[in-house]
Amino acid sequence: xxxxxxxxxxxxxxxxxxxxxLTGIEIALFYIEEGVDAVTTSVxxxxxxxxxxxxxxxxxxxFMHVRFEKPLVSRFFAVGFVIAIALYAIVxxxxxxxxxGG
Amino acid sequence: MSVxxxxxxxxxxxNRKLGMWAFLSSEFLFFGALISxxxxxxxxxxxxxxxxxxxxxxxxxxxxxxFILLMSSLTMVLAHHALSENDQRAARTWLLATAALxxxxxxxQFYEFSEFVIKGASLSAAPVWSSFFVLTGFHGxxxxxxxxxxxxxxxxxxxxxGLSEAQGMNLELVxxxxxxxxxxxxxxxxxxxxxx
Numbered sequence: 001x002x003x004x005x006x007x008x009x010x011x012x013x014x015x016x017x018x019x020x021x022l023t024g025i026e027i028a029l030f031y032i033e034e035g036v037d038a039v040t041t042s043v044x045x046x047x048x049x050x051x052x053x054x055x056x057x058x059x060x061x062x063f064m065h066v067r068f069e070k071p072l073v074s075r076f077f078a079v080g081f082v083i084a085i086a087l088y089a090i091v092x093x094x095x096x097x098x099x100x101g102g
Numbered sequence: 103m104s105v106x107x108x109x110x111x112x113x114x115x116x117n118r119k120l121g122m123w124a125f126l127s128s129e130f131l132f133f134g135a136l137i138s139x140x141x142x143x144x145x146x147x148x149x150x151x152x153x154x155x156x157x158x159x160x161x162x163x164x165x166x167x168x169f170i171l172l173m174s175s176l177t178m179v180l181a182h183h184a185l186s187e188n189d190q191r192a193a194r195t196w197l198l199a200t201a202a203l204x205x206x207x208x209x210x211q212f213y214e215f216s217e218f219v220i221k222g223a224s225l226s227a228a229p230v231w232s233s234f235f236v237l238t239g240f241h242g243x244x245x246x247x248x249x250x251x252x253x254x255x256x257x258x259x260x261x262x263x264g265l266s267e268a269q270g271m272n273l274e275l276v277x278x279x280x281x282x283x284x285x286x287x288x289x290x291x292x293x294x295x296x297x298x
Contacts, residue, residue, distance in 0.1 A: 007185060016176035023172060027165050030296045044296045052292035055172075056182025056285050063179045064281045072113055075122055084134035095142050 126282045136237040142229040167210040168291045174203035175284040190264035201252040211242045251276045
């Protein structure tokens with residue numbers, strides 16, 4: 001993959017600024033949830049997870065250059081991620097059921 | 103990432119690079135286990151207990167630490183970008199900046215741990231605290247290893263008056279590792295600190 005396809009310094013800084021703004025929104029959401037009774041965790045938790053997922057994809061895609069690499073790289077990376085998410089989702093749901101069930 | 107270098111196998115991706123991606127992929131399972139462990143113990147811990155982690159977290163402080171680690175990913179990618187344009191001096195500067203930001207993050211984590219211990223939390227205080235210290239401690243250890251690798255690259259660059267093509271691949275691998283440490287912190291910051 002030629003280096004010319006990669007972002008420029010200016011674009012990298014723009015991505016970092018976007019990441020900083022997203023982090024700011026996350027922190028704001030945390031305080032909104034603390035301060036406003038009407039806003040519950042059921043609203044903020046998914047929003048926080050979505051923001052974290054966007055930041056995750058931005059770092060992996062642009063800073064780790066996965067979007068400019070051969071598909072094999074993203075497959076390698078995705079396999080571990082998907083297995084981990086699936087495995088621990090099963091563990092957490094199963095253990096959670098066991099705890100709730102007494 | 104693509105500083106010019108030889109490709110050493112049939113996939114078109116350098117073996118060491120593919121190895122690093124496989125390693126990072128396996129690290130998801132490692133950190134996934136630690137995060138799940140923390141969530142399980144946190145779920146069982148009574149909210150009204152004064153030892154509940156939510157009473158200890160200093161969100162403004164951790165937010166600044168998170169911002170510092172996030173910006174270290176920028177300096178890391180700028181080091182790689184500078185090297186791909188054969189700007190050895192800029193690459194060296196950004197490498198040092200990344201190491202400095204990593205050390206700042208580690209200092210913050212040390213301060214945070216000290217504060218928690220002073221307030222009564224410790225590895226043996228409760229299972230939720232054991233899992234917290236193990237998770238964030240292992241992440242901190244990853245950051246420390248990253249800082250060490252960055253400083254080694256910096257010294258090699260100083261001694262050899264720049265990084266060669268082969269050493270450029272080393273910088274690329276350290277960069278991948280560093281960004282991975284950053285994305286793990288993105289998850290930890292949200293799941294452990296921000297979501298009650």
